[in-house]
Amino acid sequence: MTSGLPLPPEKPLESDCCGQGCVPCVKEIYEENLIIWQNECEKIHLKPQEVVNNLPSEVNEPLLDLLEYRLFTIKHIEDEPDGCKRYQFQLPTGRSLGLKTGQHIIIRAHIDGSTVTRQYTPVSDVEQKSSFELLIKVYNRGKMSQFVRLWTIGTSVDIRGPCGSYNYIPNQYRVLYMFAIGTGIAPMSQVINTILNNEEDETVIRLHYGCRCYGDILLKSRIDDWSRYWNFTCTYYLSQEDTYTSNKAYRYGDKIVKNKIDELSVRSAMINFTSDSFVLICGTHAFTADMLDFLSAINILKGNIHKF
Numbered sequence: 001m002t003s004g005l006p007l008p009p010e011k012p013l014e015s016d017c018c019g020q021g022c023v024p025c026v027k028e029i030y031e032e033n034l035i036i037w038q039n040e041c042e043k044i045h046l047k048p049q050e051v052v053n054n055l056p057s058e059v060n061e062p063l064l065d066l067l068e069y070r071l072f073t074i075k076h077i078e079d080e081p082d083g084c085k086r087y088q089f090q091l092p093t094g095r096s097l098g099l100k101t102g103q104h105i106i107i108r109a110h111i112d113g114s115t116v117t118r119q120y121t122p123v124s125d126v127e128q129k130s131s132f133e134l135l136i137k138v139y140n141r142g143k144m145s146q147f148v149r150l151w152t153i154g155t156s157v158d159i160r161g162p163c164g165s166y167n168y169i170p171n172q173y174r175v176l177y178m179f180a181i182g183t184g185i186a187p188m189s190q191v192i193n194t195i196l197n198n199e200e201d202e203t204v205i206r207l208h209y210g211c212r213c214y215g216d217i218l219l220k221s222r223i224d225d226w227s228r229y230w231n232f233t234c235t236y237y238l239s240q241e242d243t244y245t246s247n248k249a250y251r252y253g254d255k256i257v258k259n260k261i262d263e264l265s266v267r268s269a270m271i272n273f274t275s276d277s278f279v280l281i282c283g284t285h286a287f288t289a290d291m292l293d294f295l296s297a298i299n300i301l302k303g304n305i306h307k308f
Helices: 026-046 143-148 182-196 220-226 263-269 285-297
Strands: 070-080 084-090 104-111 114-120 131-137 156-163 175-181 204-211 232-238 255-257 277-282 305-307
Touching: 026 114, 070 131, 104 143, 114 131, 114 143, 131 182, 175 182, 175 263, 182 204, 182 220, 182 277, 204 220, 204 263, 220 232, 263 285, 277 285, 285 305
Parallel strands: 175 204, 175 277, 204 232, 232 255, 277 305
Antiparallel strands: 070 084, 070 156, 084 131, 104 114, 104 156
């Protein structure tokens, strides 16, 4: 804080924009945050004693606001592989966060004299009551990671939303093909939960999930549970797994490919693709660019693809 006022948002560099038409773009998020910052400064000048960004008390009022950060408190933390943690946030009893399937939230942190924001998709079911969960990887040099690694039970975090342009409609497509690496499993998890928890939804899910090795697979127990459903399958691509590791080291029934998700993998996975199918992608900028190139090479139209 400076002179009792919140820190201004950090303006993104030109290199921060991947140029792939993300919705929202980091530049759009900055413009929204700038408006929010100006509004917060004005509130503090007018009512300096007022507590800003608290959760609404009215039952019918949404918990999230797109243009106002509100405080949500961590109630539980659980370790995941590959430097990740799963954070469970408290919600008022019987209330859900208010997201639709395919939407995400934005978290704000004040770090070293600037304000940093990042987008995260809850891995919990959108209908989950009284709490929601985020899966976050803590990097050694990440700006947001400096903030996240200090989180403990009881920490309150600035969150706003909902954001996102993907709108899932049950039974809209016969098959959903999902390509993800690392924490890119988060938005896929949200969609998968929605489909499998709806007995009337017969959409077939084909998850293709890349990690460095078997021990790095995130949400493994949940994927195992999903695999019991008739309309879900998962193929793991392990880019740094020992070629000589015995199949006995893996859970029985797991489909393992000891390679990264490459063009040959995509061609093989999409061999039965039809016009009533759809593709979801989530991962790093480089991974997303590669997937788009691979899909274009096999004539999958952009209208049949969504990237988170």
